[in-house]
Every structure is written in C-alpha cells, then in structure tokens.
Amino acid sequence: MTGIATAPNTRGTAGNAVEVHGIVKHFGTTKALDGVDLTVREGTVLGVLGPNGAGKTTLVRILSTLIKPDAGTAFVGGYDVLRQPKQLRRTIGLTGQYASVDELLSGYENLYLIGRLLDLSRRDAKARATELLERFSLTEAAKRTAKTYSGGMRRRLDLAASMIGRPRVLYLDEPTTGLDPRTRNEVWDEVQRMVAEGSTVLLTTQYMEEAEQLANELTVIDRGRVIANGAVAELKARVGGQTLQVRPAHPAELPEMARCLHESGITNATVSPDTGLLAVPITGEEQLTAVIGVLGGRGFAIAGIDTKVPSLDEVFLAITGKPATVADTAPAASPAAKEPVA
Amino acid sequence: MTTATLAPAPAEDSRIGLVGTLRHVGALTRRNLMRIKADPESMFDAVLMPIIFTVLFVYVFGGAMFAGDQDAYKQYMIPGLLGQTGMTLALAVGTGLNSDFQTGVMDRFRTLPIGRASVLLSKIVAESLRALLSSAILLTFAFLLGFELKTGPLELLAAVGLSMVFGMSIVWISMLLGMSLRSAQAVQGVSMLVLMPLQFGSSIFAPTSTMPGWLQSFTEVNPLSALADASRALLNGQGPVAHPVMVVLIWSAAATAIFAPLAVARFRKRV
Numbered sequence: 001m002t003g004i005a006t007a008p009n010t011r012g013t014a015g016n017a018v019e020v021h022g023i024v025k026h027f028g029t030t031k032a033l034d035g036v037d038l039t040v041r042e043g044t045v046l047g048v049l050g051p052n053g054a055g056k057t058t059l060v061r062i063l064s065t066l067i068k069p070d071a072g073t074a075f076v077g078g079y080d081v082l083r084q085p086k087q088l089r090r091t092i093g094l095t096g097q098y099a100s101v102d103e104l105l106s107g108y109e110n111l112y113l114i115g116r117l118l119d120l121s122r123r124d125a126k127a128r129a130t131e132l133l134e135r136f137s138l139t140e141a142a143k144r145t146a147k148t149y150s151g152g153m154r155r156r157l158d159l160a161a162s163m164i165g166r167p168r169v170l171y172l173d174e175p176t177t178g179l180d181p182r183t184r185n186e187v188w189d190e191v192q193r194m195v196a197e198g199s200t201v202l203l204t205t206q207y208m209e210e211a212e213q214l215a216n217e218l219t220v221i222d223r224g225r226v227i228a229n230g231a232v233a234e235l236k237a238r239v240g241g242q243t244l245q246v247r248p249a250h251p252a253e254l255p256e257m258a259r260c261l262h263e264s265g266i267t268n269a270t271v272s273p274d275t276g277l278l279a280v281p282i283t284g285e286e287q288l289t290a291v292i293g294v295l296g297g298r299g300f301a302i303a304g305i306d307t308k309v310p311s312l313d314e315v316f317l318a319i320t321g322k323p324a325t326v327a328d329t330a331p332a333a334s335p336a337a338k339e340p341v342a
Numbered sequence: 343m344t345t346a347t348l349a350p351a352p353a354e355d356s357r358i359g360l361v362g363t364l365r366h367v368g369a370l371t372r373r374n375l376m377r378i379k380a381d382p383e384s385m386f387d388a389v390l391m392p393i394i395f396t397v398l399f400v401y402v403f404g405g406a407m408f409a410g411d412q413d414a415y416k417q418y419m420i421p422g423l424l425g426q427t428g429m430t431l432a433l434a435v436g437t438g439l440n441s442d443f444q445t446g447v448m449d450r451f452r453t454l455p456i457g458r459a460s461v462l463l464s465k466i467v468a469e470s471l472r473a474l475l476s477s478a479i480l481l482t483f484a485f486l487l488g489f490e491l492k493t494g495p496l497e498l499l500a501a502v503g504l505s506m507v508f509g510m511s512i513v514w515i516s517m518l519l520g521m522s523l524r525s526a527q528a529v530q531g532v533s534m535l536v537l538m539p540l541q542f543g544s545s546i547f548a549p550t551s552t553m554p555g556w557l558q559s560f561t562e563v564n565p566l567s568a569l570a571d572a573s574r575a576l577l578n579g580q581g582p583v584a585h586p587v588m589v590v591l592i593w594s595a596a597a598t599a600i601f602a603p604l605a606v607a608r609f610r611k612r613v
C-alpha cells in the first residue's frame with residue numbers, strides 16, 4: 001500500500017476530486033468510451049452532458065468500481081479505481097440511472113441497512129436514517145415498503161441512500177430523467193443543497209437546462225468522446241444562451257414592439273407573425289429586465305412571456321455542426337424546454 | 343499534470359476484518375428476513391410444503407403402500423422428507439441472488455465498502471434459518487399425526503444436520519443457476535425441472551425395490567436416495583447408518599468441490 005501511495009502520479013492532482021485520463025471501455029464492438037479525459041475540482045459540480053448511448057452510465061460505473069476500464073486511469077478522492085477500490089468506495093455515493101432501492105424494504109429499513117453496511121453503530125444508523133428521511137420529505141412514508149413509492153419518492157430515497165456515509169464525491173446519473181417537472185425541481189433543490197454543504201458532484205444529464213441549473217463546469221460527450229468542455233457560462237456563450245419569447249396581447253403590435261426595442265439598442269429581436277411571438281436571444285438577467293422594461297415602459301399589453309433554453313440538439317449543433325447522435329431507443333426530449341419566467 | 347502537492351494520503355486500511363464482516367452479514371441477513379416478512383408468500387414453500395407433502399403422501403398414496411399400513415408409511419416417508427428440506431430451500435439462494443442482480447440492489451451493495459462474500463453469506467444464513475423453521479414445522483406436524491421417533495434427540499439433530507450439509511452443497515449449484523439465467527422465474531423453473539426427477543426417482547417417497555430395473559439403477563446413484571436412507575436410519579433406528587451418511591457426505595463434498603469454485607468465480611466476476 002505505501003509503495004503505491006508514495007509513487008508519483010498515482011493519486012491525481014491535489015484539488016481534483018475526480019480525475020479521468022484516457023478511459024476506454026468497449027462492449028464487444030461498441031466503443032462505449034473511447035478515450036475520455038475529465039476533471040472535477042473539489043467542491044464543484046461537473047455536468048456530463050450527452051445523448052442516450054453517449055457513454056455516461058458507463059463512465060459513472062467505472063468511477064464507482066462497478067466495471068473496469070479497458071484502458072486509462074482514474075482517481076477519485078486520490079484513490080485509484082483499479083488499485084484501491086475499497087478505499088474509493090468509502091469516498092463515493094452513487095445514485096444510478098435506475099433506482100437501486102430494495103422494493104420489499106421500507107424506506108427506513110433501506111437507509112438503516114446502508115448505514116450498518118457503512119459501519120455506523122445501530123444508534124447512529126438509526127439516527128442518520130431518520131434524519132435523511134426527514135430531509136427528503138419521506139418521514140410519513142418511512143414505514144411503507146418502497147414498492148408503494150412513486151417515482152419521485154424512489155428517486156429521493158435513492159439520493160438519501162447515497163448520502164448516508166456523507167460521501168466526499170457524489171455521482172448522480174441522470175437524476176431527473178423521467179420525473180415530472182415538480183419532482184424534478186425538488187431533486188434540483190436537494191442537489192443544490194448538497195453542493196452548498198460541500199459535496200463534489202459529478203452529474204450526468206441529457207438536458208442543457210439541468211446542466212445550467214446545477215453545474216459549474218460542463219463536459220459534453222458524444223459516442224464515447226469528449227467533444228467540448230469548459231465553464232457552463234463559456235459553453236452557454238458558444239451555444240447562445242436563452243431565448244426570451246414575448247406574446248403580445250395584440251399581435252398587430254409586433255413590428256412596433258421590435259422597432260421600440262431597436263431604438264433602445266436591443267437589435268436582435270425577431271418577430272414571427274405566424275406564431276404571434278417576439279423572440280430575443282438573451283445571455284443574462286440584465287438583458288431580460290431591459291427588454292421587459294422597454295416593452296412595459298411603452299405601454300404594450302403583454303399576454304405571456306417564456307424563456308426557452310437551447311435543447312441538447314441545439315447545443316450539439318452549435319458545437320459540432322451536426323445534431324446529436326442518439327444511439328438508444330428513448331428519445332432525448334427535454335422535460336421542460338419552456339419554463340415560465342418568474 | 344502537476345504533482346507538486348498530492349491529494350490527501352490514502353493511508354486508510356482497506357481490509358474489513360472479522361467483526362466488520364460479521365456486522366455486514368448480520369445487517370444483510372436482517373434485510374433478507376425483512377424481505378420475507380414483506381412478502382409472506384415466499385414462506386409458502388417453507389411452511390406449507392412439509393404439511394402438503396405429508397398429507398398428500400400419507401393419506402393419498404399411503405393407503406396404497408405397505409399393504410395399506412399408513413403408520414408404517416409415515417415412518418418411512420417423513421424422514422425422507424426431512425432429509426430433502428435443506429436442499430429444496432437452498433435453491434432459493436439462486437432466485438434471491440438473481441433478483442438482487444436484476445433490480446440493481448447489487449449495484450448499490452457493490453459500491454459500498456463491504457466484503458464480496460457478505461451478500462452471499464447472508465443469503466445462506468437466511469435460507470438456513472428458513473430450512474430449520476421448515477424442518478421444525480415438518481417434525482411438529484409429523485408428531486401430531488403420530489410419527490414416532492424411535493431413536494433419540496441426538497439422532498434427530500444429526501438427521502437435520504445432514505439435511506443442512508447436503509443443502510449447503512446445493513447452494514453452489516443454485517448460485518450458478520441464479521447468476522446464469524435471466525429471470526428469477528427461470529431460475530425457479532429450471533430448479534424444479536431438475537429437482538422433480540431427483541425427488542421422485544429416489545427412495546424418499548417409495549421403496550425402490552418395486553421400480554423397474556433401469557429406474558433402480560438411477561435411484562441407486564441418486565444422492566437423494568442415500569439422504570433419505572440415512573435420515574430413515576437415524577430416526578427409525580433400523581438399517582445401516584454409516585454407509586448412507588458417508589455417501590451423502592461424499593456427494594456433498596464432491597458437489598462443493600466442483601461447483602463452489604465455479605460459483606464463487608462467477609460471483610466475483612459479477613461483483
């Protein structure tokens with residue numbers, strides 16, 4: 001053990017919670033991962049964005065010691081995935097793409113079991129289970145078997161399960177895929193809370209919106225390769241940020257609205273008489289406020305406003321010049337492409 | 343990559359130790375027992391099978407055997423039934439493992455810092471407890487029907503022990519099935535398919551002397567015959583004990599020697 005520990009370059013770099021170098025994984029002829037490099041800095045959230053079949057789950061499984069890479073090295077919390085799997089497992093918490101709770105056990109028993117497997121005393125395991133049930137709003141359902149839980153409750157139980165041991169690094173594999181918008185927002189709140197408490201998170205997603213909401217840095221992967229990475233703001237600038245859509249009460253006023261905006265220096269508004277919408281690409285809340293301010297100040301009656309986040313396809317189009325290649329069957333539809341402006 | 347400063351030294355010991363393993367096995371056994379509680383139908387085989395088999399054979403077929411002497415048939419059949427209890431329940435290890443792999447629960451366990459064997463050991467402990475309960479139910483029911491123990495409690499314990507030892511060797515086969523087949527139902531189906539001819543082509547339910555020659559040569563090598571004969575000798579105090587017991591132990595050792603390494607290798611590969 002000490003031989004490994006003192007050798008250079010075997011623990012990754014200080015300040016990096018996760019470090020991945022040239023990871024390759026083949027399944028038969030499928031190249032699930034084809035030389036992936038990425039880094040998650042301590043205390044930050046890395047979003048791994050990619051369509052179905054991009055290799056996200058494979059990456060998470062390798063970083064959780066569930067499968068071994070064919071080539072490359074990876075360190076989590078300073079531990080080598082291949083050589084120090086046991087120590088590594090003490091460092092991580094995983095919420096997989098598919099819930100891994102025991103359906104026949106109650107929510108409480110699921111969490112208590114994991115506490116005991118993580119070597120907590122009976123009393124501590126009980127206290128931790130109770131605490132997390134409370135925190136994830138599962139106290140009322142604590143005694144019911146997980147079989148009776150809704151999709152959102154299972155997700156929350158799964159999240160709670162991955163947090164029992166207060167892991168330094170959390171993996172969340174598509175944590176909101178298949179959830180309704182309300183439950184998705186609950187999960188987002190919870191993830192933000194974990195991050196505020198100092199967890200390092202590697203989060204995979206198919207939704208630009210989710211990455212934007214939760215991640216500091218973004219790594220975009222496609223067919224097992226990294227096609228872009230950088231700060232979320234940087235990538236957002238590349239793909240054009242959000243679009244504000246304004247629906248006037250009187251569509252006849254559309255050209256007049258665009259003219260007023262133009263006079264005020266907002267020159268990139270477009271109008272579409274077909275849909276009755278005025279669209280303005282925006283990159284920040286100042287711009288949003290400016291547009292609304294101008295239109296309101298001129299006394300236009302506004303029936304509705306929306307902001308639209310670029311879809312995964314638009315992101316891929318901007319980065320690669322071609323749409324995302326979706327390998328799997330399930331389409332990568334955004335759960336909420338449109339979100340009302342608060 | 344700069345290596346001026348390294349991440350915190352991973353000095354922690356990676357070994358789990360005996361106390362840790364016992365704690366993990368204990369927690370997982372509790373889980374297996376809670377699963378049984380949540381799904382009481384899974385106890386049907388342990389609780390009802392001994393009762394159904396006893397009633398069915400003693401009262402339905404018993405009258406036609408031993409010239410209609412049901413008491414004699416009870417003394418003949420019930421020890422055989424006791425002998426196979428360990429084995430029938432050992433088969434549940436395979437279905438249990440299969441469903442853990444299917445549902446992703448095993449993935450959760452595999453990301454925890456626990457020994458690989460703990461999950462398996464806890465399944466064996468829980469199934470052994472179930473087998474013991476099943477044996478107790480069978481014996482209670484048998485005594486109520488007038489079954490007589492002709493020897494003593496030590497011999498009775500030995501018979502139960504032998505049943506468990508044989509069952510333990512079947513666990514490995516069950517594990518292999520559990521990890522090779524796609525669904526828990528398939529594991530169940532294949533197990534039954536293998537089990538039925540072995541059960542009925544043995545001396546458990548009927549003396550083999552009335553069977554045709556080709557079947558007799560099968561029943562003679564069938565380890566379940568030796569198991570039933572050994573159990574009968576232990577409970578009824580008639581016939582040779584040492585020989586059938588030895589045969590059962592040899593079969594158990596052989597099955598373990600062949601299938602345990604295969605099953606463990608396969609389990610390690612998946613875990």
Ligand SMILES: Nc1ncnc2c1ncn2[C@@H]1O[C@H](COP(=O)(O)OP(=O)(O)O)[C@@H](O)[C@H]1O
Nearest residue numbers: 027030032051052053054055056057058059327
């Ligand atoms: N166990 C496996 N056996 C064979 N192919 C697999 C296996 N796991 C993943 N793959 C394939 O590897 C590719 C990447 O899969 P995955 O990592 O699940 O992608 P994602 O999570 O991004 O949707 C896909 O083409 C998938 O079909």
Ligand SMILES: [Mg+2]
Nearest residue numbers: 056057097174
């Ligand atoms: Mg996936």
